[in-house]
Amino acid sequence: MATGIKDKVAILGMGCSRFGERWMDNAEDLIVEAYSEALEDAGIETSEIGAAWLGTGIDDQHVGKGAIPLATTLRLPYIPVSRVENFCASGTEALRGATYAVASGACDIALAVGVEKLKDTGYGGLPQRGRGTVNDLFWPSLSGPGAFAQLASAYCAKHGVDAGDLKQAMAHISVKSHANGARNPKAHLRKPIDVETVLSAPMVADPLGLYDCCGVSDGAACAIVTTPEIARALGKKDLVTVKALQLAVSSGAEAQHNSWDGSHLVTTRKAAARAYAEAGISKPRDQISLFEVHDCFSITELVTMEDLFISGEGQAVTDVMDGFFDADGSVPCQIDGGLKCFGHPIGASGIRMVYEMYLQILGRAGQRQRSREPVFGMTHNLGGFPHQNVASITIVGREGA
Amino acid sequence: MQTGILAFGGYVPRARLQRQVIAAAHSWFTPALKGLGRGERAMANWNEDSITMAVEAGRDCLGGQGSSGLDAVIMGSTSYPFKDRQNAGVVADALTLGSDLMTLDIGGSQRAGTSALMAALQLGGSALVVSAEKRRTKPGNPLELTTGDAAAAFHVGQGDVVACYLGGASRAVDLVDHFRGENGEFDYTWEERWVRDEGYLKIVPDTVAKALQNAGVTIDQVSTFCFPVPSARIASAVARKVGLAPEALADNLQGSCGEAGASHPLVMLAHTLDNADPGDIILVVGFGQGSDALLFQVTDAIRGQQGKGGITGCLKQGYREENYHKFLAFNQLIEMEQGIRSEVDKNTGLTTLYRNKDMVQGLIGGRCTSCNTKQFPKSNICANPECGRFDSQVPEPFADKSAALNSFTGDGLTFSPNPPHYYGMVQFEGGGRLMSDITDVTPDAELKIGMSMRMVFRVKDYDHQRGFRRYFWIATPA
Incomplete structure (x- = not known):
């Protein structure tokens, strides 16, 4: 009988590069920037790492295939290194690999690195690319914003929400994330904005305007994990441990079977239910201290509030407008600016989110530190499109909580 | 058993480019185009070509995909998307007509449409004739205003025909009124007055006379004359020359669609059948390095097939397009900055x-023989989460x-x-x-x-x- 990952693995150190348009940096430079911080935080040497995972989404835009780019960049001494890719959950997948390796006893200390260098395409937005030889024959010519934008039309139809009211709530989400990002020195976008700016922005994919979409950024993030015992032996006192690590991947039912209405993410709900069970959390709205979700678009963040069972079904608009998720609200969401403003270097994002939860729990988040002492921090990634995707959830928290 | 048309259909793209915007764009260079700047021309969408329009006309004709018992699919066009890949074969495939048939592309002349129809009628079996044109025209050439994109389809064979084939005739005369060479993008056209005097007015009457003789019909019995020239004056002159009053001329759809090249005689025939009465005798002529003439007599069965869409239905579904620039872009007549x-x-x-x-x-998708779930695409394992049966699917259109x-x-x-x-x-x-x-x-x-x-x-x-x-x-x- 599986017992789950709860409290079996502790975070020894973390690092995160500054996110943004890093015109003069290669992916390798970003990796080293994040790794140096994590190594210093962990207080170990590279030679103490037993295995490593590299998470990237669009490797052909930067490092290329395989794990060799990570091993050579960090001069990892002939240890097992793997590269994982699972769309926007790639970073969380790297962390999952490292965490499971430690939990299994296969190694004492493991490294997870996520990186993406996206600003080498010559245009804004994510790289346009083929989807596979068979898919290209019948998939629509879709983009990320266009795929996620459809959540809005289906959500309004299902819950009888006025499209204008939904757009207002989406604008509130973006304004909140910009306010949070302004307090984060590593964030890509650091300018506060107002609701009027969001509502009057050029349309990208109806009803998503420019400010409903997250930043496309270069960046890297890194985690070094070990067992709680080793962490303590290395002198760590306040441990942040992994409480849950869950992944749910579409079975194809949403894309092919008429049982899905298009207004929510089936995968997020499945992964969330399993993650709460693994972490021993029964009332997430009361127990989760703060969280980072995959706000690739404002509408994604809105429906995710319900898919993570923080808001009741059809209640997210009300919670958002009430400021429930604001930095000074009941359960802050995207206190670091989120994908929206911290930025979204695909492979790095999952680890960046855990980095923020780690800093918040240890009280090291500086100007944006949550005043109420955080106990459980949750992160969430969505890769792909609402009708076929990967959802990942990580819950970290104080050891013993 | 009569031989003739068993079913017919047509297709006209929905966008109707206003000719006045074309004429206005060229007025600085070719002010004479102003005279053609009336009415509208059908304009294919960026994702339409003669194959896709032929498929739509074919669906309209056959009542959907998957008719059985066809011996041939014959296509007539001068604007084939493929020079070497059988275009009629793509049409047949999209209509899921199976592989047990002959497919044939007829081209090379503005007579391609009527020749395809004539060939199918002479073949003796059950055949689908499709004809579609999307002609590329040089900006500022009168053809840019007078032509339009459209398609027609006819199921011909023996049986309960809606129009009986009475007979026809062909004449081959290498009068080069226009041509498009091997690597030519556009038509090169000669003086219209010469084409009228030595072409239409001499070649067509001879062909019609021969067709009437072959069909055993006299000209006064003809109720409608489908003659596909944009100019009403030329059409009237030809009508008089063959012995018909200009009132017998079918609507050449110049005001609402434009002349669809080799397809136009067939488009006009399909449109005429939409409104024809039993007993009507229809004369259809194609012109291009000679001429084809075909005679049909409408039967009582026509009533069962009228009012179901076709050319008449499509003509009602148009919308005004006033952006000439879009027309140029759709037809690759200007090089747009399309971005990385x-x-x-x-x-x-x-x-x-x-x-x-x-x-x-x-x-074609799949249907699970175990739980009856229908899905697209078909897959090895049923998409129904409650089923999940392996290898249970049969094709489902x-x-x-x-x-x-x-x-x-x-x-x-x-x-x-x-x-x-x-x-x-x-x-x-x-x-x-x-x-x-x-x-x-x-x-x-x-x-x-x-x-x-x-x-x-x-x-x-x-x-x-x-x-x-x-x-x-x-x-x-x-």
């Missing part, structure tokens, strides 16, 4: 296409199913030759769904959740690098 996003390689694996041909060209729109967007980011690019989840009646491109979202058609959709066969992607194009079925508001 458009540079994604659209190479099609021909092995991949062949292996998935039924899915891609026929929109989706192209003719009606569908409802579940979610949608208009995307300004992804590359599209006609932004914003619309797509959304369409859910088929009886089960199955597809995240589908959406086309022909006309200015008056606002997309709404739950609205009714239908599937149409269109170009999915152009591979300009290799000259290939791939087709797929795309949703459009019904």
Whole structure:
């Protein structure tokens, strides 16, 4: 009988590069920037790492295939290194690999690195690319914003929400994330904005305007994990441990079977239910201290509030407008600016989110530190499109909580 | 058993480019075009070509995909997307007519449409004749204003015909009124007055006389004359010369569609049949390096096939397009800045296409023989989470199913030759769904959740690098 990952693995150190348009940096430079911080935080040497995972989404835009780019960049001494890719959950997948390796006893200390260098395409937005030889024959010519934008039309139809009211709530989400990002020195976008700016922005994919979409950024993030015992032996006192690590991947039912209405993410709900069970959390709205979700678009963040069972079904608009998720609200969401403003270097994002939860729990988040002492921090990634995707959830928290 | 037309259909794209905007754009250079700047011409969407229009006309004619018992599919056009890949074969495949038939492309002349029809009638079996034209015209050439994009289709054979074939005649005269050479992009045309005097007025009457003789019909018995020239004056002169009053001339659709090249005699015939009465005798003429003339007599069975769409239905569904620039862009007559996003390689694996041909060209999905769930695409394991049976699926056609729109967007980011690019989840009646491109979202058609959709066969992607194009079925508001 599986017992789950709860409290079996502790975070020894973390690092995160500054996110943004890093015109003069290669992916390798970003990796080293994040790794140096994590190594210093962990207080170990590279030679103490037993295995490593590299998470990237669009490797052909930067490092290329395989794990060799990570091993050579960090001069990892002939240890097992793997590269994982699972769309926007790639970073969380790297962390999952490292965490499971430690939990299994296969190694004492493991490294997870996520990186993406996206600003080498010559245009804004994510790289346009083929989807596979068979898919290209019948998939629509879709983009990320266009795929996620459809959540809005289906959500309004299902819950009888006025499209204008939904757009207002989406604008509130973006304004909140910009306010949070302004307090984060590593964030890509650091300018506060107002609701009027969001509502009057050029349309990208109806009803998503420019400010409903997250930043496309270069960046890297890194985690070094070990067992709680080793962490303590290395002198760590306040441990942040992994409480849950869950992944749910579409079975194809949403894309092919008429049982899905298009207004929510089936995968997020499945992964969330399993993650709460693994972490021993029964009332997430009361127990989760703060969280980072995959706000690739404002509408994604809105429906995710319900898919993570923080808001009741059809209640997210009300919670958002009430400021429930604001930095000074009941359960802050995207206190670091989120994908929206911290930025979204695909492979790095999952680890960046855990980095923020780690800093918040240890009280090291500086100007944006949550005043109420955080106990459980949750992160969430969505890769792909609402009708076929990967959802990942990580819950970290104080050891013993 | 009579030989003739068993069924007929037609298709005209929905956009109608206003001729006055074409004339106005060229007024600084060719002010004489002002005289042609009246009415509108049918304008194919960026994802339409003569194959896709022929498929639509074929569906209209046959009542959908999958008719059985056809011996041949014969296509007539001078604007084939492929020089060497049988265009009629793609049409037959999209109509899921199977492989047990002859397919044939007829081209090389503005007579291609009438010649295809004549060949099919002479073949003796059951044949589908399709004809579609999307002629590229040089900006500022009068043809740019007088032509239009359209298609027609006829199921011919023996049986309960709606129009009996009485007979016809052909004459071959190498009078080069215009030509398009091997690598020529556009037609090169000679003086119209000469074509009128030495061409239409001499070659057509001789051909008609021979056809009347072959059919055993006298000219005074002819009720309608389908003669596909844009000029009413020339048509009247030809009518008089063959012995008909100008009132016998069928509407040449110059005001609402434009002349659809080699397809136009057939488009006019399909349109005439939409409104014909039993007993009517229809004379159809094609002209180009000679002439074809065919005579049909409408039967009582015509009543069962009128008012179901066709050319008449399509003509009612047009919308005004006033952007001449869009017409130039759709026809690659100007080089647009399409952005780096458009540079994604659209190479099609021909092995991949062949292996998935039924899915891609026929929109054939699957039906589970265990739980009856219908799904697209077909797969090894049933998509129903409650079933999940292995190898339980049989082919299920989706192209003719009606569908409802579940979610949608208009995307300004992804590359599209006609932004914003619309797509959304369409859910088929009886089960199955597809995240589908959406086309022909006309200015008056606002997309709404739950609205009714239908599937149409269109170009999915152009591979300009290799000259290939791939087709797929795309949703459009019904």
